[in-house]
Amino acid sequence: MTQAEPNLATERPVKRTESVVVGRVEELPPGSVTIVPRGKFGIGVYNVGGSFFALTNYCLHRGAPLCRGQVTGKVVAGDGPYESKMVGVGEFLRCPWHGWEFEIATGRAVAYPEKAIRTYPVLVENGTVILEGL
């Protein structure tokens, strides 16, 4: 508890967002996910190749704990018939239930580009990772 409580009453109705410190950059290496217990479902903070992204831990399809899913790539058609290849390994997230895939950076569903998981901004300041927009 802080000593001086901010006077929230005077600050409304200005829309403000809160932020929370997730950890130090070195504690959140590339490929890691940290589920921050904020909101009803928690928020997954991902380090994708040194860039940080955050998604609600709730699948828009059936409500699964999305961020418990596997970080993976995307299978796309190859150059010729009957060919396929894997691209963007580490940039996609697969839901632990029905396997829906989402791009971590945008929250967009691979199979349904018009659908997306809610994302949050993540800042890195002096080596500290901060989840914003709460």
Next chain:
Amino acid sequence: MGVQQADPRTSAEATVQVKVVDCDVHPALPTDLLLEYIPEPWRTQFYSGQLSEIEMTTPVYIPPVQTLRRDAVPPSGGMPGSDPAFLEKQLLRDGGVDFAQLIFLQPRPKPTHPALESAIFAGMNSFMADTWLGRHNRHGRYRGAIRVSPYDPEGAVREIDRWAGHPYINGVYVVPEASAPFGQPQFLPILEATARHDLALCMHVTRTPGMRLLTPVGHPSYHVEIFAQWPLYFFSHIASLVFEGVFETLPNLRIVCQEADFAWVPALMWRLDNEWRQLGSQVPHVKRAPSEYIREHFRFTTQPLDEPVPSESLLKVMDWLEADRVLMFASDYPHYDYDDPQWILPRLPKPARDRIMFENACDFFRLPRTRPRDEIDEAR
């Protein structure tokens, strides 16, 4: 802790109204736990000396994502569905399931060798009775179907007779990837024993390896193809059971089609009814329209729930089907295509909700409408 606290079993709220029956739940059966239940010579001949897990290495179509829910891995490790405490927590407590109908998918079928298959399934049944229907079932919320080999009718009948009367066994599970349609005479003893003991015949696709994975045009390349074709097995068995006149011979026979979805059922009923009106002289022993037999003798489980666009189309299908009569909820826990009961419930048409979530299953599986309050209720 009050010493005055009433014993929950004798208090006014000692019983709980059943609201959710889950008709398709799969505990895991690791082979090392099964082995002691397999009689010799099969145990040594079939299982010993293998370098790899024989039950898991059978060639089957595998989904590209995962077959099991990643978040259903128990905290202690091990396979999803292997830890009774964790299954209780995820399915009974968080999912709000009152009764769970257990179907063991391991061991995999051994249809090439009926005697071996019978012996292994008998071992599986004993394991189930000792564990999930025994020491893991202190709350009495689990019911199970014993597995029998359709290719060893004599052994199957012996096995059904052996378990009949067990308080928690209410079904006989046969794998629908069969070598002949189940209405044919060689299967009648199994159907007769099932009906005689007031059990339900359960059919659940089990990805039997080999030729029985065939579609009518051979082996497709992908799991995504064959998954959508699994209802074809049920088409064949339903048409056979109806047109062989089985339900005239066995008016009490009840059959559950599990994990076969249901959107195809109205179309099948329309077609069979039409054919019967036009060509029924071929089957004079069939006295009623096929759809009447189907609605009376078959139940279909909800999972995997179809998701048409627009989603309201599913309500039309449910209407054609008379879903309030023939559908029963199933989650398929702990598989990746799990349907959460709390997600499904509000999406069902209101007048059919109770029928689908528990009433049809209570009737078909002979379940009570209330159960004793237990510590899982206290933990909710």
